[in-house]
Amino acid sequence: MKNLIIYASKYGCTADCARKLADILTGETEVVDINKQNKIEFSNWDRIIIGSSVYMGQVNKKIKTLCEDRKIELMGKELIIFICSGIPENFNDVLNANFSDEIREHTSEAVHFGGRLELSKMNFMDKTIAGLMAKQKAEGKPIVEINETAILELAKRLNC
Numbered sequence: 691m692k693n694l695i696i697y698a699s700k701y702g703c704t705a706d707c708a709r710k711l712a713d714i715l716t717g718e719t720e721v722v723d724i725n726k727q728n729k730i731e732f733s734n735w736d737r738i739i740i741g742s743s744v745y746m747g748q749v750n751k752k753i754k755t756l757c758e759d760r761k762i763e764l765m766g767k768e769l770i771i772f773i774c775s776g777i778p779e780n781f782n783d784v785l786n787a788n789f790s791d792e793i794r795e796h797t798s799e800a801v802h803f804g805g806r807l808e809l810s811k812m813n814f815m816d817k818t819i820a821g822l823m824a825k826q827k828a829e830g831k832p833i834v835e836i837n838e839t840a841i842l843e844l845a846k847r848l849n850c
């Protein structure tokens with residue numbers, strides 16, 4: 691199975707998850723940062739894995755546009771979605787609000803990979819919001835964590 695992982699990340703958490711997943715997937719796997727590559731070719735790949743972080747309830751705009759504009763192509767592929775965010779309880783709401791019915795129904799797995807709040811990397815506004823959101827003041831330290839088990843478990847299922 692040939693895997694194409696397409697991700698969007700602001701502070702690196704989703705990028706790290708994409709690479710962690712790629713490292714343990716069997717079969718040819720390519721990782722693409724949607725912010726660095728405009729033209730993404732699907733035809734060479736059997737499985738498309740889409741990853742995004744969440745800001746103010748929203749998945750990355752380019753990821754949303756890709757899913758909508760290239761829906762027909764995606765319907766011909768196995769489709770997986772992974773999300774990095776700070777509030778796992780909102781995972782289903784995030785999926786419902788950001789992906790169309792067709793995309794959600796076609797997706798064989800949608801997984802939450804945890805998240806990371808790296809306050810030291812953030813601009814002032816994001817840092818303020820993150821601080822409020824997490825109700826913690828552990829400056830410079832991750833408040834939430836990447837869910838390594840969720841990445842491993844997804845890879846195990848996909849490698850079968």
Ligand SMILES: Cc1cc2nc3c(=O)[nH]c(=O)nc-3n(C[C@H](O)[C@H](O)[C@H](O)COP(=O)(O)O)c2cc1C
Pocket residue numbers: 698699700701702703704705742743744745746747748774775776777778780804805806807808812815816817819820823
């Ligand atoms: C300004 C800001 C807004 C955020 N909004 C949300 C949100 O609405 N829901 C959520 O679950 N997580 C939210 N988060 C948490 C991020 O989704 C989380 O830190 C994620 O791991 C960031 O991944 P990235 O580094 O790949 O962008 C927010 C974080 C920041 C800094």
